[in-house]
Amino acid sequence: MIFQQKIELHPDIFKPLFEKGTTNTHQISLKQGDEFEIEGKKLFFKQFKMLDNDPKKIIVNGIITDSEGKIVGTPAFEIVGNSSRSDKVYLSDANALIAMTKINPDTETASFEYNIVKGLNSNIPLKVAENSTRSDYIVLEAVEFPGINFFWLGSLMMMVGLGWSILPKLRKKNGRNSSI
Amino acid sequence: MDQIQYVGEHPIFGLIGHGLIIAAFVSALLATFSYIWSYKYRTDATTSNQWKQLARNSYFIHAFSCISIFVLLLFMMVNSYYEYFYVWSHVNDKLPMQYIFAAFWEGQEGSFLLWILWHSIIGIVMIFKTKEWESLTLPVLCMTQAFLLTMIFGIHIPLGETVSKIGSSPFVLLRDVMDAPIFAKPDYLSVIEGRGMNVLLQNYWMTIHPPILFLGFALCTVPFSYVVGGLISGKHKECLKDVQPWSLIAAAILGLGILLGAAWAYEALSFNGYWAWDPVENMSLVPWLVLVAGLHTNLIANATGRSVKSTYWFYALAFILVLFSTFLTRSGVLGDSSAHAFTEMGLEWQLILFFTAFLAFFTVLYFRKSNSIVDVEKEESIASREFWMFIGSIVLIFASILITFTTSIPVYNKILDFWGGLLNINLVSYHRSAPLDPISHYNKFQLWTAIFIAILSGAAYYLRYKENNFAAKAMGFWIKMGIFAGLSILFSWIATFFIQLPSWQYFLFFGAGLFTFFSNLFYLVKFFRNKPKQAGSVISHMGFGLMLIGIIGSGLNKRFISTNPFTQKGMIADEDLGKNVLLIRDAPMVMSGYEVTYHGDTILQNNRTFNLSFDKLNAKGEKVEHFDLKPNVVYERDFSKVAASNPSTLRTLKKDIYVHIASLPPEEINAEQAKEKEDSLKFNTYTVNSNDTVFAKKIFIKAGKVHFDSQNKNYKPEQGDIAISVDLEVGNMKDDTIFKVSPMVVLRKELLLNFGTQINDLSTKN
Numbered sequence: 001m002i003f004q005q006k007i008e009l010h011p012d013i014f015k016p017l018f019e020k021g022t023t024n025t026h027q028i029s030l031k032q033g034d035e036f037e038i039e040g041k042k043l044f045f046k047q048f049k050m051l052d053n054d055p056k057k058i059i060v061n062g063i064i065t066d067s068e069g070k071i072v073g074t075p076a077f078e079i080v081g082n083s084s085r086s087d088k089v090y091l092s093d094a095n096a097l098i099a100m101t102k103i104n105p106d107t108e109t110a111s112f113e114y115n116i117v118k119g120l121n122s123n124i125p126l127k128v129a130e131n132s133t134r135s136d137y138i139v140l141e142a143v144e145f146p147g148i149n150f151f152w153l154g155s156l157m158m159m160v161g162l163g164w165s166i167l168p169k170l171r172k173k174n175g176r177n178s179s180i
Numbered sequence: 181m182d183q184i185q186y187v188g189e190h191p192i193f194g195l196i197g198h199g200l201i202i203a204a205f206v207s208a209l210l211a212t213f214s215y216i217w218s219y220k221y222r223t224d225a226t227t228s229n230q231w232k233q234l235a236r237n238s239y240f241i242h243a244f245s246c247i248s249i250f251v252l253l254l255f256m257m258v259n260s261y262y263e264y265f266y267v268w269s270h271v272n273d274k275l276p277m278q279y280i281f282a283a284f285w286e287g288q289e290g291s292f293l294l295w296i297l298w299h300s301i302i303g304i305v306m307i308f309k310t311k312e313w314e315s316l317t318l319p320v321l322c323m324t325q326a327f328l329l330t331m332i333f334g335i336h337i338p339l340g341e342t343v344s345k346i347g348s349s350p351f352v353l354l355r356d357v358m359d360a361p362i363f364a365k366p367d368y369l370s371v372i373e374g375r376g377m378n379v380l381l382q383n384y385w386m387t388i389h390p391p392i393l394f395l396g397f398a399l400c401t402v403p404f405s406y407v408v409g410g411l412i413s414g415k416h417k418e419c420l421k422d423v424q425p426w427s428l429i430a431a432a433i434l435g436l437g438i439l440l441g442a443a444w445a446y447e448a449l450s451f452n453g454y455w456a457w458d459p460v461e462n463m464s465l466v467p468w469l470v471l472v473a474g475l476h477t478n479l480i481a482n483a484t485g486r487s488v489k490s491t492y493w494f495y496a497l498a499f500i501l502v503l504f505s506t507f508l509t510r511s512g513v514l515g516d517s518s519a520h521a522f523t524e525m526g527l528e529w530q531l532i533l534f535f536t537a538f539l540a541f542f543t544v545l546y547f548r549k550s551n552s553i554v555d556v557e558k559e560e561s562i563a564s565r566e567f568w569m570f571i572g573s574i575v576l577i578f579a580s581i582l583i584t585f586t587t588s589i590p591v592y593n594k595i596l597d598f599w600g601g602l603l604n605i606n607l608v609s610y611h612r613s614a615p616l617d618p619i620s621h622y623n624k625f626q627l628w629t630a631i632f633i634a635i636l637s638g639a640a641y642y643l644r645y646k647e648n649n650f651a652a653k654a655m656g657f658w659i660k661m662g663i664f665a666g667l668s669i670l671f672s673w674i675a676t677f678f679i680q681l682p683s684w685q686y687f688l689f690f691g692a693g694l695f696t697f698f699s700n701l702f703y704l705v706k707f708f709r710n711k712p713k714q715a716g717s718v719i720s721h722m723g724f725g726l727m728l729i730g731i732i733g734s735g736l737n738k739r740f741i742s743t744n745p746f747t748q749k750g751m752i753a754d755e756d757l758g759k760n761v762l763l764i765r766d767a768p769m770v771m772s773g774y775e776v777t778y779h780g781d782t783i784l785q786n787n788r789t790f791n792l793s794f795d796k797l798n799a800k801g802e803k804v805e806h807f808d809l810k811p812n813v814v815y816e817r818d819f820s821k822v823a824a825s826n827p828s829t830l831r832t833l834k835k836d837i838y839v840h841i842a843s844l845p846p847e848e849i850n851a852e853q854a855k856e857k858e859d860s861l862k863f864n865t866y867t868v869n870s871n872d873t874v875f876a877k878k879i880f881i882k883a884g885k886v887h888f889d890s891q892n893k894n895y896k897p898e899q900g901d902i903a904i905s906v907d908l909e910v911g912n913m914k915d916d917t918i919f920k921v922s923p924m925v926v927l928r929k930e931l932l933l934n935f936g937t938q939i940n941d942l943s944t945k946n
Contacts, residue, residue, distance in 0.1 A: 147733020
């Protein structure tokens with residue numbers, strides 16, 4: 001059996017983001033090690049972590065853990081030139097979409113914004129096509145040409161020889177003067 | 181529309197261009213007639229010199245005008261003056277500047293200009309080098325220039341309901357060629373961009389191959405000019421002595437141009453080799469073969485006084501065949517039969533006139549003047565060098581006739597259609613068909629040409645001109661021939677252990693190549709050891725021998741290594757099993773002693789490059805050698821379809837390994853097929869909770885975490901995007917295969933971007 005499927009996320013997956021109440025944005029400012037609570041779930045802003053794998057931009061992750069110290073999300077704050085960007089992270093246990101919007105390394109504080117988004121983990125809509133053909137292949141033609149350098153060398157020698165043959169003719173011509 | 185005051189146009193350059201074309205044409209005619217008068221009054225030195233001075237001045241104006249046309253058009257292309265049709269057609273803002281010259285001679289007008297430019301420069305050299313031949317040779321060159329300049333005139337003459345066209349000017353305005361509503365806008369230039377150069381031709385070969393080839397074509401005019409001069413003056417001996425260096429350089433440059441074309445075909449185009457007997461290739465080879473035949477009869481004429489007439493004809497035919505080749509490749513007559521001929525531009529009658537005028541002129545001149553050629557009455561000995569050199573030249577001419585005959589089949593059909601139209605009779609049933617397999621058709625005949633030429637060029641060196649006592653040297657001659665033949669047979673036999681020589685004809689072909697190589701090598705060592713300047717001809721003949729050996733090696737022994745019929749059966753069409761393999765990304769495939777893996781691809785502008793790794797396996801299946809190859813495909817500018825597949829080659833001393841992409845998934849070949857595939861997909865919608873499982877018809881899906889950060893490598897985040905991806909584990913219900921995937925969907929303002937996931941099982945066989 002040929003096992004080939006195409007799986008997409010249905011656009012309805014965005015629905016919970018636009019449900020009534022989910023667009024209310026909450027703001028919170030936290031210091032490293034601070035505890036905070038969303039929808040009754042206790043969380044900790046453990047620390048900043050600066051990533052240094054891209055010299056063109058500064059990326060700082062805010063590490064958020066649960067009460068047992070398990071990392072539940074790492075919202076990123078990215079600075080490129082004069083502009084900044086924040087990635088939202090979904091904290092599934094707290095039903096919240098959280099982003100780190102500002103950082104202050106001097107005071108070791110960060111500003112966060114979050115929305116309560118219920119139902120994102122349930123009824124995830126998927127589109128599945130089970131008649132899709134694969135597309136991760138190429139058809140290759142490979143040919144071995146033995147001795148091809150004889151061809152190139154030989155044909156080049158033919159042309160060089162023709163050019164070379166001019167040398168004695170030029171010498172003779174320079175020494176002669178005919179009249180028409 | 182004439183009332184509109186257009187913004188941003190540069191009409192002055194077009195006017196200057198047209199003016200320069202007229203100046204070049206008029207000065208070419210003036211130079212022609214002044215040179216003719218200069219020769220006519222040759223007995224009156226003062227008058228003759230006055231005419232010659234006028235002719236020279238005219239020629240310098242002509243050359244200056246031609247060079248200025250070239251520079252002006254180049255300037256317009258560099259500065260993207262899109263109001264001109266030629267500039268718009270061949271340049272756009274994305275064209276890398278290194279291809280500006282290639283774009284220049286991509287079109288008919290530009291390539292004619294390249295030819296005109298070379299003629300202009302050659303003419304200046306001729307003025308200083310041809311000395312006493314100047315007044316006889318320059319008129320021919322000037323008339324050729326005048327004809328070529330008419331090709332870029334761009335004059336339209338109304339004839340009843342039709343419009344007759346003389347040439348196609350590179351200085352015509354876009355709005356004069358196209359009728360589009362945009363030209364109602366005075367500032368239309370601010371919203372248009374050039375159509376630009378064909379992406380297939382954007383490579384360095386296109387920059388170097390045409391100039392060399394056209395220089396070769398232009399140099400073919402010089403021997404013809406001398407021949408005309410020789411016939412008019414009756415100074416045949418002097419003519420044939422002085423023309424020889426020009427013929428040699430013409431043959432060397434034209435040959436090099438053809439060779440560069442072969443190298444381009446091998447390296448960049450998927451011709452699957454260096455020579456495909458394409459009509460355009462053929463019609464550049466034929467003038468070269470005829471020119472080489474002329475060179476050999478020229479040598480005979482210089483040494484013995486024989487073959488003067490044949491030399492004249494061969495040099496004249498070489499030039500006329502260049503013009504015929506121009507007609508074939510530029511009239512559109514080869515449109516269906518050649519991959520790289522120009523399309524029809526309405527210049528076919530002008531091109532016919534071009535070559536028939538020169539053919540008629542030479543024929544009339546020859547029959548009026550050739551009675552001054554004195555035939556050598558005494559018959560040459562069959563054991564003389566000139567006899568066998570002449571036979572060799574005839575063989576070359578015979579080969580040229582065979583090639584031209586088949587290549588011209590579309591012309592015969594056009595002639596039939598023309599007469600059918602005149603007589604109102606349908607003559608389509610009399611059409612001849614071009615060979616279905618041109619390579620084997622031409623090889624079948626040309627194999628024997630090569631064998632004859634190789635044997636003759638190996639043996640003729642050991643014969644003497646004007647031989648009258650061969651019997652005294654016969655023993656020495658035959659001993660040498662016997663030794664060379666013996667060595668050739670021995671080495672051919674040894675070669676059969678390494679390459680295939682499946683029939684006696686190929687054995688003979690290979691042996692003939694070795695024979696001429698050994699024979700000329702011996703001659704080089706024995707006679708030219710201390711006279712290297714005179715060794716040109718033996719080097720050429722040794723090269724010819726090596727070339728034949730290379731043809732057998734790389735042509736007859738060419739081997740498709742992309743074959744694994746057992747594994748591939750069912751994956752590709754049966755007829756391709758012997759030459760193609762289907763490679764699935766990251767799944768190694770064994771083929772003909774190599775393990776090949778396709779690792780993915782990268783896209784840069786219109787080029788999509790595929791990363792392939794090769795591991796050579798020994799008899800035990802161990803990897804003994806590793807190399808990587810990167811063939812690519814070029815997409816059209818709008819990515820609507822694949823325009824070309826370019827090979828990648830591993831070069832080693834003993835052999836080349838050449839790979840190219842024979843096919844891709846249909847949806848990656850063109851946009852229409854991609855849409856068809858997308859439309860044909862039958863999607864069912866399922867819902868699943870995180871950490872829960874849902875069952876489809878053949879598979880089950882377990883959902884994991886939901887992410888709001890970018891998980892997909894093809895996704896480039898933008899400010900304001902909302903991107904959601906979900907970790908999924910997808911399993912086949914009939915076995916234990918589990919795939920981990922993360923489809924993603926992005927909301928970008930009102931736009932929805934879906935990064936679906938294709939799951940492909942590796943066990944593709946039923």
